[in-house]
Amino acid sequence: MLAVTTLNLIGLGAVIWALCTVRYVWWRFSSYQNIPKSIPWVGVDPNNNTPFTRAKVALRSFFGLKPLLVDGYEEYSKNNQVFILPNIVNGHEVIIPTHQVSWLLEQPDTVLSQYETNREFMCGDYTMLDLLGPNWPRLSEIVKRLMTRDLDDFVEAIADETQDALKSLWGTKTGQDDWHEIDLYEVSLEVVARVSNRIFVGFPLCRNQSYVQASSGFGKYILLWAMAIEMLPAWFKPIYGPMLTAWDYFVHFKPIRGFLSPMVKERLAQQKSQQMYFDNVVESKSAAQQQPNDYITWALKDMARHGEGAHADINSTCDIISRRLAITSFTAIQSSAITITNAVVDIASTPLSYSVQEAMRAELTAHSKSWSESHASSTASDVLKTSGIWTRPSLSKLTLLDSVLTETLRLWGILTHGVTKAVIHPGGVTLPSGEHIPCGAKIGIASYGPHLDEGVYGISGTSSPLVWDAFRFVKMVQGQTQPQTGDVKYRGNSSSSSSSSAGEEDSGGEKGAEVKPETAQRKGPPGQAGSRFVSTSEFYMGFSHGRHSCPGRFFANSLLKIILAHIVLMYDIQPLQERPANPWLNNTIGPPIGTMVKVRRRKA
Numbered sequence: 001m002l003a004v005t006t007l008n009l010i011g012l013g014a015v016i017w018a019l020c021t022v023r024y025v026w027w028r029f030s031s032y033q034n035i036p037k038s039i040p041w042v043g044v045d046p047n048n049n050t051p052f053t054r055a056k057v058a059l060r061s062f063f064g065l066k067p068l069l070v071d072g073y074e075e076y077s078k079n080n081q082v083f084i085l086p087n088i089v090n091g092h093e094v095i096i097p098t099h100q101v102s103w104l105l106e107q108p109d110t111v112l113s114q115y116e117t118n119r120e121f122m123c124g125d126y127t128m129l130d131l132l133g134p135n136w137p138r139l140s141e142i143v144k145r146l147m148t149r150d151l152d153d154f155v156e157a158i159a160d161e162t163q164d165a166l167k168s169l170w171g172t173k174t175g176q177d178d179w180h181e182i183d184l185y186e187v188s189l190e191v192v193a194r195v196s197n198r199i200f201v202g203f204p205l206c207r208n209q210s211y212v213q214a215s216s217g218f219g220k221y222i223l224l225w226a227m228a229i230e231m232l233p234a235w236f237k238p239i240y241g242p243m244l245t246a247w248d249y250f251v252h253f254k255p256i257r258g259f260l261s262p263m264v265k266e267r268l269a270q271q272k273s274q275q276m277y278f279d280n281v282v283e284s285k286s287a288a289q290q291q292p293n294d295y296i297t298w299a300l301k302d303m304a305r306h307g308e309g310a311h312a313d314i315n316s317t318c319d320i321i322s323r324r325l326a327i328t329s330f331t332a333i334q335s336s337a338i339t340i341t342n343a344v345v346d347i348a349s350t351p352l353s354y355s356v357q358e359a360m361r362a363e364l365t366a367h368s369k370s371w372s373e374s375h376a377s378s379t380a381s382d383v384l385k386t387s388g389i390w391t392r393p394s395l396s397k398l399t400l401l402d403s404v405l406t407e408t409l410r411l412w413g414i415l416t417h418g419v420t421k422a423v424i425h426p427g428g429v430t431l432p433s434g435e436h437i438p439c440g441a442k443i444g445i446a447s448y449g450p451h452l453d454e455g456v457y458g459i460s461g462t463s464s465p466l467v468w469d470a471f472r473f474v475k476m477v478q479g480q481t482q483p484q485t486g487d488v489k490y491r492g493n494s495s496s497s498s499s500s501s502a503g504e505e506d507s508g509g510e511k512g513a514e515v516k517p518e519t520a521q522r523k524g525p526p527g528q529a530g531s532r533f534v535s536t537s538e539f540y541m542g543f544s545h546g547r548h549s550c551p552g553r554f555f556a557n558s559l560l561k562i563i564l565a566h567i568v569l570m571y572d573i574q575p576l577q578e579r580p581a582n583p584w585l586n587n588t589i590g591p592p593i594g595t596m597v598k599v600r601r602r603k604a
């Protein structure tokens with residue numbers, strides 16, 4: 001009798017388990033998830049809208065979101081209609097027309113929350129080192145208030161570390177036949193990690209290989225862990241979430257904390273003896289000169305500003321600063337490494353690769369001479385030694401460099417969504433078009449469609465928005481027609497090196513028209529010439545848009561421009577036969593991992 005009862009219980013459990021599984025699969029793939037059924041589902045024929053057809057399209061969203069984004073933008077957004085974008089990982093989303101972005105941004109955080117969307121997207125309860133909660137905004141506050149303010153104090157250090165990192169990782173041989181392959185993403189990751197850490201923790205820790213590997217390795221696969229956890233039923237997440245993120249914690253975070261703790265303790269001892277920051281919150285730069293201008297100092301000042309630190313346990317202070325720096329490093333290093341990887345691949349893949357490289361060098365050389373007329377020659381070595389060329393006002397004049405990075409981010413931004421917010425008001429929210437969206441649903445603007453809009457980026461004289469056009473944002477001039485991709489030639493007073501144009505004859509293009517980037521006035525997305533990369537709008541959302549746009553984009557602007565400038569000044573990049581594909585995974589675009597690029601050190 002007992003055996004029969006046990007079998008019955010097992011059978012009942014199996015049936016319940018099967019029913020729960022079926023319902024879970026149905027909810028994730030076929031359900032409207034409380035979104036009004038009157039809203040069309042992109043990719044689904046309205047005349048054949050069944051659970052099976054919705055599930056089929058939802059399944060495509062994991063590896064094939066690109067055509068759904070393009071179709072949704074063309075069919076619905078451009079016709080001022082909302083649509084449902086299926087997402088089997090984070091839940092389906094209501095995508096509103098681009099012109100409604102101002103309404104979306106105006107909604108208070110008590111109604112629509114970007115924090116909740118980010119928390120769910122990153123599965124932050126398990127991947128963000130327990131930093132979520134009321135103090136989470138302080139991570140971006142440190143970046144905006146303290147790091148961005150002093151950016152021009154860091155540019156020389158960024159340039160110095162970039163040169164050293166490139167020499168170590170890209171090579172120093174200058175022979176005509178000394179081409180050698182590098183794994184572009186892995187090398188870019190280490191270069192960016194070293195340069196970022198020069199600012200975050202200073203020299204010499206930024207060159208400690210163990211620390212660099214830990215800081216660049218932390219979060220490298222965080223999006224994969226987040227997707228895996230988010231796909232689990234809610235009752236499984238507390239079990240498997242910590243298991244999936246344990247590798248990052250023990251292999252990467254603990255070494256980071258091990259390196260930082262002695263530095264934090266030393267800084268605390270200095271501050272205690274000088275009665276700085278804890279007893280009196282000091283904001284002036286002159287008072288901070290006794291302390292290194294790095295993340296540890298910024299974090300301690302932030303703790304003092306919020307009434308923490310004076311009586312805090314030293315080990316707890318070391319731990320919280322290490323956690324905050326690990327997350328800040330993750331956001332800075334991974335995104336910048338991916339952008340540099342994509343930019344170099346784009347330069348190598350364009351039909352007139354050598355022309356693009358030489359135009360960028362000519363711009364840098366001409367701009368360098370305007371800063372230092374004492375230089376009799378115009379070599380790359382002179383440019384690298386020019387004082388003041390790397391400040392923000394100076395970088396803003398490098399319009400070709402700005403255009404290359406902006407164009408790369410336009411096509412290969414890490415996220416395909418510019419702004420996405422979760423409805424957290426219990427009563428939901430009503431869209432401008434009249435649809436009522438309940439609490440728990442997500443509303444957003446997809447950036448990928450607008451980034452390919454022919455009406456915005458297909459200006460006369462530029463290539464199709466589907467094609468990477470190095471100097472698109474210089475060519476976008478009111479009433480001016482310019483040549484096609486790669487044909488823009490910046491004609492400065494420089495003399496090209498003997499190795500700079502090897503193979504140019506094979507590119508099959510014509511000599512380009514002269515462009516004066518310092519005077520170019522472009523139409524389309526906002527921003528002055530040379531600063532388009534960090535400007536945001538409803539048609540350019542590489543850094544999101546609105547008050548929650550990326551707070552570190554100004555740091556990224558300086559860092560990426562300095563690194564890319566050094567690359568084209570110090571190295572030749574051998575053209576690729578075709579551009580390697582970027583992998584799509586749900587609503588993220590990864591870098592072309594494993595791409596090998598041949599480079600050669602240029603003669604000074």
